[in-house]
Amino acid sequence: MNQFITYGGAMKHSAKGQLGINKIISEELNVVAWWEVLLMLFLLLISGNPYIGIKKFQLFTIISAVIPIVHIARNYKKSVSYRTIFILVFFLGYEVMHAFMFKLDYTLTFFKLTLILLLSVATVDILKTRFIMVLTKTMVLISLVSFVFVLISYTPIHDRLYILASNLFPLDEYNGYSTPTIIIYTFCYEYFVGQLPYVRNAGIFWESGAFAVFLNITLYLHYSSKSIKSVRDLFDKYSIILILALISTTSTMGVLSLIIVLGFFSSQMKSVLKYVLLVLLLIIGYLAFSTVDFIGEKISKQLKESKSSNNRFGSALMDLENISERPLLGWSRRIEVVFNTSVYSNKTHRPNGFTNFLRSYGLVYFTVYFFLVFHSFKNIYKYHQHSYNIYVSLFGIFLLFIVSFSELIFDKAFLKSLVFLYSAYYPSGVILKQQSIKNLSYINPSNVYL
Numbered sequence: 001m002n003q004f005i006t007y008g009g010a011m012k013h014s015a016k017g018q019l020g021i022n023k024i025i026s027e028e029l030n031v032v033a034w035w036e037v038l039l040m041l042f043l044l045l046i047s048g049n050p051y052i053g054i055k056k057f058q059l060f061t062i063i064s065a066v067i068p069i070v071h072i073a074r075n076y077k078k079s080v081s082y083r084t085i086f087i088l089v090f091f092l093g094y095e096v097m098h099a100f101m102f103k104l105d106y107t108l109t110f111f112k113l114t115l116i117l118l119l120s121v122a123t124v125d126i127l128k129t130r131f132i133m134v135l136t137k138t139m140v141l142i143s144l145v146s147f148v149f150v151l152i153s154y155t156p157i158h159d160r161l162y163i164l165a166s167n168l169f170p171l172d173e174y175n176g177y178s179t180p181t182i183i184i185y186t187f188c189y190e191y192f193v194g195q196l197p198y199v200r201n202a203g204i205f206w207e208s209g210a211f212a213v214f215l216n217i218t219l220y221l222h223y224s225s226k227s228i229k230s231v232r233d234l235f236d237k238y239s240i241i242l243i244l245a246l247i248s249t250t251s252t253m254g255v256l257s258l259i260i261v262l263g264f265f266s267s268q269m270k271s272v273l274k275y276v277l278l279v280l281l282l283i284i285g286y287l288a289f290s291t292v293d294f295i296g297e298k299i300s301k302q303l304k305e306s307k308s309s310n311n312r313f314g315s316a317l318m319d320l321e322n323i324s325e326r327p328l329l330g331w332s333r334r335i336e337v338v339f340n341t342s343v344y345s346n347k348t349h350r351p352n353g354f355t356n357f358l359r360s361y362g363l364v365y366f367t368v369y370f371f372l373v374f375h376s377f378k379n380i381y382k383y384h385q386h387s388y389n390i391y392v393s394l395f396g397i398f399l400l401f402i403v404s405f406s407e408l409i410f411d412k413a414f415l416k417s418l419v420f421l422y423s424a425y426y427p428s429g430v431i432l433k434q435q436s437i438k439n440l441s442y443i444n445p446s447n448v449y450l
Contacts, residue, residue: 032137036127039067040138041204043123044214046116047412048205050181051169058108061115064413068118071126087372087419088117094365098332109333120417128424129383131417132221139218140238142184143245146203146211149185150248153199162187174344179207201248212254213403214414215246219261220399224377224392225384228268231277253312253406257399259285264395312352312406319355323362330362333411353404369410369419370397376421383425 042064045052052060095113099106127134152158165180165187172178179202180187186202189195200208203215219242228234235243246258259281266277310318322331322338336342338359350356358366377396382388409415 030133032130032134036130036134037138037141039123039126040134041142042067043119043414043417044138044142045183045204046119047414048210048214049183050171050179050186050206051183053412054206055169055171058112061112064119065115067126068115068122071122075125081423084121084420084423088121090368091117091416094361095333097329098334101329102332102334102337104332104334104337116413117416120413121420124417124420124424131421131424132225132380135218136222136238136242139215139245140241142203143215143241145184146201146245147248149187150199150201153188153191159192162192198250199248200250201245203245203249208249209251209254209407210409212246212249212251212257213407213409215242215249216254216257216261216399216403218242219246219258220396221380223261223265224381224396227385228265229270231269231271231273234262234265234269234277251406253403256285257402260402261399268392310346310350315350315352316355316405319350319352319359322359323355326362328362328364330358330360330365333360351406351408353406353408353410354401356408357404357410370400372419372422373397373400376418376425379422379425 046057046060046064047053092110092114095106095110098104099110124131149161152161161182162180165182166178169181169183171180177189177193179189181204184204186205186207188199188202188208191197191199201211202208203211205211205214219239222238222242223234226233226236243258243262246254249255263278263281266274266281268274269277331337334342335344335348339348341348361369374393374397377393378388378390381392404410
């Protein structure tokens with residue numbers, strides 16, 4: 001009897017101990033260190049900030065070399081997978097091929113692309129399975145900061161901040177205007193000059209539509225990395241902030257993509273409430289299209305003007321003509337190959353990122369890129385859900401098609417990093433937890449909670 005009591009007590013203490021360990025592991029895995037946020041923020045800034053990622057892109061690309069160099073120096077004994085080598089050789093080799101095909105000087109382009117690819121692969125390898133969590137919390141932080149500046153925009157100090165940003169971080173004008181930035185926030189030009197009565201939230205990116213692209217991708221990855229069983233899972237604290245930020249962009253494609261993302265993951269819910277939510281989303285989508293001017297009216301107008309304008313739809317039609325001439329290998333990223341000029345203007349600007357990507361690189365590159373991203377999305381879902389759902393992975397590809405319809409995004413460092421996520425999320429969750437138990441010292445005052 002005494003032995004039974006002792007055994008039972010041991011079991012109780014063992015259970016408590018296991019619960020304690022599980023709690024520590026859970027807390028540890030949800031902790032984000034300040035340097036992880038800075039690393040992800042830098043990847044996002046170089047991918048889309050108008051000053052760092054556009055105006056001073058060459059300078060910050062060179063500075064970015066510090067990250068992969070330090071990472072390689074600290075891990076020089078580790079082997080590089082054949083798949084990673086293939087990706088690097090394929091992407092760089094494709095540029096070399098285009099240089100020979102069209103007799104282009106690609107020395108600087110090759111150098112910059114090499115650094116961008118190394119930054120992407122180093123960032124993924126450093127963060128590993130924490131990539132999505134760090135991305136989500138960094139985008140939440142960017143969103144919260146942007147909310148503050150959106151509110152400030154409706155106060156008397158807005159104009160002074162706008163002018164200060166123009167002077168501190170001067171940008172090249174395009175079509176007679178630019179979008180001043182203070183790095184942590186980009187101002188709305190249309191609101192400043194009185195073209196719009198409201199602010200379109202661009203976050204840290206070059207415009208609100210770009211912010212919407214990164215928010216939608218983040219929301220998709222966030223949902224893919226968690227189990228969606230109830231409305232509470234769909235609208236957790238991070239999702240709510242990301243959704244509010246998306247709405248504040250007033251981006252046509254951004255809001256439509258948001259409705260599609262919410263609709264898709266609502267269908268994954270186990271509760272019967274998913275049918276109610278799906279009906280509500282359909283109603284909201286219809287009302288938005290028929291009553292909100294930046295959605296339904298804007299789409300209808302662009303469709304009517306598509307044959308005479310290089311808007312999103314017009315650009316797609318023009319790109320398709322070029323694609324039909326070189327469907328497999330594309331025309332390269334250089335505009336002079338297609339337009340016989342290296343000067344960016346209304347004539348050379350085709351804002352449809354999807355057809356632009358296909359026109360520039362052709363079906364071969366296009367297929368390889370999305371095949372690699374598909375495998376990354378597949379591994380992410382398998383890692384977190386311990387099951388395989390091809391529809392979630394395919395939906396991720398479909399989402400990239402949609403969001404790129406209005407933005408040129410596929411040459412950005414962040415979009416390149418997606419092809420390397422397959423390796424970060426390959427190990428099982430059990431291995432991760434075992435590593436966490438061995439490294440509980442990771443929880444320290446230098447970490448911050450977001």
